[in-house]
Amino acid sequence: MVLELIRPGTNINFLKYRKLAYLISAAIILAGVVSLAVKGGPRFGVDFSGGLSIQVRFAKTMDVEQIAKAVEGVGLENIVVQRFGQDDGNEFLIRASDHEINQETVRTSIESALAKNLPDSGYAVQRLEMVGPKVGADLRGKALEAIFYSVLLIAIYISGRFEQRWMAAGLMAAGLSGGIYLLKLVGASTVWLIVAAMAITLVLCFVMRLKYALGAVVADLHDILITIAVFSLLDLEFDLTIVAALLTILGYSLNDTIIVYDRIREKLRGVDKSMPFEQVINQSVNETLSRTILTAGTTLITVSCLFFLGGPVIHDFSLAMLIGILAGTYSSVFVASPILLDLGSGLNKPAPAEPTSGPRVNAARA
Amino acid sequence: MTGNLRWRLAVISLVAFLGLIYMLPSLGSVKQSFLGKFLPDDVISLGLDLKGGIHLTLGVDVDKALATSLAQMGRDIRDQVKEEGIAIQRPGTTGDGKQLEFVLATPDKRDALDKYLSSHFAVLHVDSVASAPEGRFIYKLSFTQSYRDDQARMTVDQAVKTIRNRIDEFGVAEPDIRKQADNRIQIQLPGLQDPERAIKLIGKTAHLEFKVVDETVDLDKAQKGVLPPGDELSVLRHRNPDGSYLERPIALKADAVMTGESIADARANFDANNQAYVALTFTPGGSRQFERVTGENVKKQLAIVLDGKVYSAPTIQEKIGGGRASITGRFSTEEARDLAIVLRAGALPAPVNILEQRTVGPSLGQESIEKGVFSAVVGGIIVIAFMILYYGLAGAVADMALLFNLVLIVAGLAGFGATLTLPGIAGIILTIGMAVDANVIIFERIREELRRGDTARRAVDIGYSRATLTILDANVTTVIAAVVLYQFGTGPIRGFAVTLILGIVASMFTAIFFTRFLFDLWLAKRPADAALRI
Numbered sequence: 001m002v003l004e005l006i007r008p009g010t011n012i013n014f015l016k017y018r019k020l021a022y023l024i025s026a027a028i029i030l031a032g033v034v035s036l037a038v039k040g041g042p043r044f045g046v047d048f049s050g051g052l053s054i055q056v057r058f059a060k061t062m063d064v065e066q067i068a069k070a071v072e073g074v075g076l077e078n079i080v081v082q083r084f085g086q087d088d089g090n091e092f093l094i095r096a097s098d099h100e101i102n103q104e105t106v107r108t109s110i111e112s113a114l115a116k117n118l119p120d121s122g123y124a125v126q127r128l129e130m131v132g133p134k135v136g137a138d139l140r141g142k143a144l145e146a147i148f149y150s151v152l153l154i155a156i157y158i159s160g161r162f163e164q165r166w167m168a169a170g171l172m173a174a175g176l177s178g179g180i181y182l183l184k185l186v187g188a189s190t191v192w193l194i195v196a197a198m199a200i201t202l203v204l205c206f207v208m209r210l211k212y213a214l215g216a217v218v219a220d221l222h223d224i225l226i227t228i229a230v231f232s233l234l235d236l237e238f239d240l241t242i243v244a245a246l247l248t249i250l251g252y253s254l255n256d257t258i259i260v261y262d263r264i265r266e267k268l269r270g271v272d273k274s275m276p277f278e279q280v281i282n283q284s285v286n287e288t289l290s291r292t293i294l295t296a297g298t299t300l301i302t303v304s305c306l307f308f309l310g311g312p313v314i315h316d317f318s319l320a321m322l323i324g325i326l327a328g329t330y331s332s333v334f335v336a337s338p339i340l341l342d343l344g345s346g347l348n349k350p351a352p353a354e355p356t357s358g359p360r361v362n363a364a365r366a
Numbered sequence: 367m368t369g370n371l372r373w374r375l376a377v378i379s380l381v382a383f384l385g386l387i388y389m390l391p392s393l394g395s396v397k398q399s400f401l402g403k404f405l406p407d408d409v410i411s412l413g414l415d416l417k418g419g420i421h422l423t424l425g426v427d428v429d430k431a432l433a434t435s436l437a438q439m440g441r442d443i444r445d446q447v448k449e450e451g452i453a454i455q456r457p458g459t460t461g462d463g464k465q466l467e468f469v470l471a472t473p474d475k476r477d478a479l480d481k482y483l484s485s486h487f488a489v490l491h492v493d494s495v496a497s498a499p500e501g502r503f504i505y506k507l508s509f510t511q512s513y514r515d516d517q518a519r520m521t522v523d524q525a526v527k528t529i530r531n532r533i534d535e536f537g538v539a540e541p542d543i544r545k546q547a548d549n550r551i552q553i554q555l556p557g558l559q560d561p562e563r564a565i566k567l568i569g570k571t572a573h574l575e576f577k578v579v580d581e582t583v584d585l586d587k588a589q590k591g592v593l594p595p596g597d598e599l600s601v602l603r604h605r606n607p608d609g610s611y612l613e614r615p616i617a618l619k620a621d622a623v624m625t626g627e628s629i630a631d632a633r634a635n636f637d638a639n640n641q642a643y644v645a646l647t648f649t650p651g652g653s654r655q656f657e658r659v660t661g662e663n664v665k666k667q668l669a670i671v672l673d674g675k676v677y678s679a680p681t682i683q684e685k686i687g688g689g690r691a692s693i694t695g696r697f698s699t700e701e702a703r704d705l706a707i708v709l710r711a712g713a714l715p716a717p718v719n720i721l722e723q724r725t726v727g728p729s730l731g732q733e734s735i736e737k738g739v740f741s742a743v744v745g746g747i748i749v750i751a752f753m754i755l756y757y758g759l760a761g762a763v764a765d766m767a768l769l770f771n772l773v774l775i776v777a778g779l780a781g782f783g784a785t786l787t788l789p790g791i792a793g794i795i796l797t798i799g800m801a802v803d804a805n806v807i808i809f810e811r812i813r814e815e816l817r818r819g820d821t822a823r824r825a826v827d828i829g830y831s832r833a834t835l836t837i838l839d840a841n842v843t844t845v846i847a848a849v850v851l852y853q854f855g856t857g858p859i860r861g862f863a864v865t866l867i868l869g870i871v872a873s874m875f876t877a878i879f880f881t882r883f884l885f886d887l888w889l890a891k892r893p894a895d896a897a898l899r900i
Contacts, residue, residue, distance in 0.1 A: 003755060003756045003757075005756075008813075008817055055730070107561070107562055107725075108562055124727065124729075125725075125727060126726070126727045126729070126730040127724075127725065127726050127727065127730055128561075128723070128724065128725040129723070129724045130720075130722065130723040130724075131721075131722050132719075132720070132721040132722055134425070134721055135423055135721045135722040139856070142854045142855075142856075143854070145854055146850050146853070146854035146855065149850045149853070149854070150846065150847050150850045150851075153846045153850065154843055154846055154847070157842065157843065157846060158843070161839055161842075240855070240856060240858070240859055241789055241858070241859065241862075243859075244789060244851055244855065244859045244862050244863075247847040247848075247850065247851050248796070248844070248847060248848075248851075248862075248866065250843070250847050251843045251844030251845075251846065251847035251848070252800070252844060254840075254843040254844075255803075255841065255843060255844060256840075258836070258839060258840045258843070259807065259836060259840055262836045287814070288810075290810055291803075291806050291807055291810045294756070294806045294810075295799075295800070295802075295803040295806050295807075297752075298749050298753075298798075298799045298800075298802050298803070298806075299796065299799030299800055299803075300799070301745055301748050301749055301799060302741075302742075302745035302746075302748075302749060302795045302796065302798045302799035303795070303796065303799065304745075305741040305742075305744045305745035305748070305795065306741045306745070306792055306795050306796075308741075309737060309740055309741035309744060310737050310741045310791075310792070310795075311733060311734055311737035311738075313730075313734055313788060314734075314737075314738070314788055314789070314791075317789065317792060318792065321796065
């Protein structure tokens with residue numbers, strides 16, 4: 001044994017703190033929902049909203065007002081200048097949400113405005129993105145579809161996987177496709193399709209007594225919602241890379257959850273059938289705890305490197321990953337497993353009830 | 367070494383060998399050295415966000431092309447049925463350009479017209495026939511859906527071909543031009559210095575027409591909308607020395623006497639005053655036509671119309687033979703050169719709109735690579751150090767697997783011809799963190815078994831067999847998400863999905879198969895009850 005983070009035999013009673021954990025999660029998600037509602041929806045990047053974004057680097061120290069003044073005569077609607085990257089980087093983003101941008105001339109007009117109003121500022125256009133309203137809407141649609149199909153496929157996979165009931169998975173697939181098909185007939189938008197797919201998944205899991213699948217979906221939703229909430233609270237933009245981060249978080253969080261659930265099922269199959277479900281869960285979480293922490297640790301290390309050293313272009317992506325990994329790790333311990341007890345108790349074949357002989361509580365000795 | 371270990375060693379050696387020969391060329395220094403000659407040519411291709419360049423999405427205005435061809439078909443019908451004694455008046459398209467409308471002035475010939483239409487213009491569908499005063503009928507027709515689809519496909523194909531020709535003439539290394547759904551074309555031009563100019567060159571319809579100027583028209587009246595039938599009002603562009611344009615109205619006979627289709631070649635040239643112009647050479651057929659047209663219109667002005675704008679309208683002094691003409695217009699050298707390129711490459715079959723444009727400067731791309739690689743190296747070193755610190759020798763085994771995994775990712779990217787993007791680098795960095803997960807799961811399991819008092823051999827056995835299934839299906843979910851991302855994502859995101867999938871698949875091999883082999887090799891040399899420290 002070279003090093004040990006979690007001593008063997010450690011038995012922290014995670015279930016005891018589950019109400020508090022639910023409360024914390026709910027509070028963060030609620031704060032996110034409120035902030036989204038106040039802003040009238042998520043703040044979309046150029047990819048999704050359409051418009052223009054130009055990244056300009058200056059050789060001299062500049063401030064936002066100077067640049068905003070220099071480009072205000074260009075005649076673009078809703079033009080916004082913001083600092084990009086570190087404060088001393090002298091890089092700025094010039095943004096406009098104008099939909100009637102003349103793609104052929106806008107770059108020249110901005111450059112000539114900079115040349116005229118800020119001579120010898122040593123400006124250089126680093127990056128330019130212009131997305132027309134049609135393409136913006138398309139990309140939005142594609143991103144939603146990607147989320148939709150991930151949810152669909154993962155829901156089907158886990159309902160089959162967790163209980164080895166591929167029949168149930170087939171039913172799940174049929175139920176989902178049928179429901180979605182009906183909704184499409186009525187002409188529901190993709191956003192509603194996603195919401196419906198989630199709802200149908202949850203209901204089907206409940207009806208078919210797929211409690212592990214149910215727990216996994218809830219934990220997954222939790223992580224995505226937390227990430228979105230934090231992003232909205234920090235007033236960051238959603239673009240294609242953030243969607244990629246969200247889907248990766250989806251996969252990562254499930255990965256974590258599956259490891260814990262596997263241990264729970266292994267224990268349930270094991271010799272000691274008399275052990276209360278609550279204790280099984282607690283022991284499983286404890287036994288997999290060092291793995292959970294280690295993997296989260298190594299992943300967090302590398303993503304932090306990306307966040308601090310990877311440069312501003314990839315900054316928001318790595319931030320989303322950081323939040324998601326933290327939420328995913330937290331949720332597999334405090335949400336996914338306890339929820340088996342709370343949501344699953346109605347579904348569970350009544351386990352021998354021994355509420356008084358609760359698990360022993362050891363203080364963390366890590 | 368037992369037979370089992372031997373074949374496993376063979377598999378690992380083979381994978382390592384393939385991985386190395388596909389990875390090495392992507393390291394610049396190896397490619398240049400003498401070794402480079404023996405290695406495959408495939409190197410990692412970098413995405414535009416790393417290499418710098420321009421990404422365009424163009425929308426081909428197929429509806430416009432269809433409207434034009436519908437209008438032309440209307441005139442064709444009028445001319446053709448005249449010979450059958452059927453009189454058709456005012457053929458033209460409706461406001462949205464989707465329907466052809468005309469008046470049948472000879473009501474008794476209605477059956478004959480219907481028959482003629484169905485036999486000669488099967489691509490048209492009669493939408494409605496309404497009665498009009500004096501027993502006339504108003505016909506409304508449109509293209510059949512299958513014809514519309516065919517035409518849309520052909521128009522986009524033609525546009526792709528034309529754009530490819532133009533870009534080839536312009537001289538961009540490794541352009542990527544491909545057709546997309548919804549009549550769109552995606553263009554990627556790496557390492558381009560002057561995006562503005564490229565966009566102008568690609569987006570110009572370059573529909574060249576020669577039209578006779580109608581000098582009898584009163585331009586003041588014409589601007590109020592009073593024009594003789596068959597005439598149209600256009601603008602003559604006159605370029606000022608400072609580069610701005612002076613535009614004045616000019617009346618033209620609407621029917622073009624010639625079009626750009628008869629051009630065989632176009633070159634930028636300079637006149638005696640060192641003023642750039644474009645010299646045109648006609649095809650043999652075009653030469654004869656030009657000779658005839660100029661012969662018929664001596665002392666009249668012939669307007670050279672490009673995309674609806676009159677560039678010049680010289681007076682024809684005499685019949686012009688030899689099949690040569692020129693377009694003047696006080697062009698800059700660059701403009702003349704670009705105009706020559708588009709005329710040579712041919713007109714676009716329909717106007718195109720730029721729907722999306724993304725440009726990355728080469729220095730930014732280089733910076734992204736450096737920062738990405740730097741964070742990967744720092745993250746990698748910390749993870750490697752951590753694993754050794756935590757698991758000792760076993761950690762070193764996991765680290766070897768991690769490095770092996772990285773070799774395979776790079777080799778896979780090069781071998782499959784995938785594109786590395788900035789999110790792709792992020793995917794690799796993420797993989798470094800996640801790849802050791804498999805080993806963490808296995809090692810933790812082995813530790814548990816050892817604690818229970820199992821022998822090293824048994825602990826390794828159980829650890830691997832129990833953990834493998836868990837690892838496998840824990841990773842399936844990430845692969846599902848990555849595959850969906852690949853399916854729906856755009857360029858950079860696809861790069862992310864690819865590295866993520868490659869990393870996971872490679873880690874199944876390196877973290878399970880490869881490390882198991884190392885453990886078994888170590889155990890094989892020791893007595894059955896040897897102790898293992900993990």
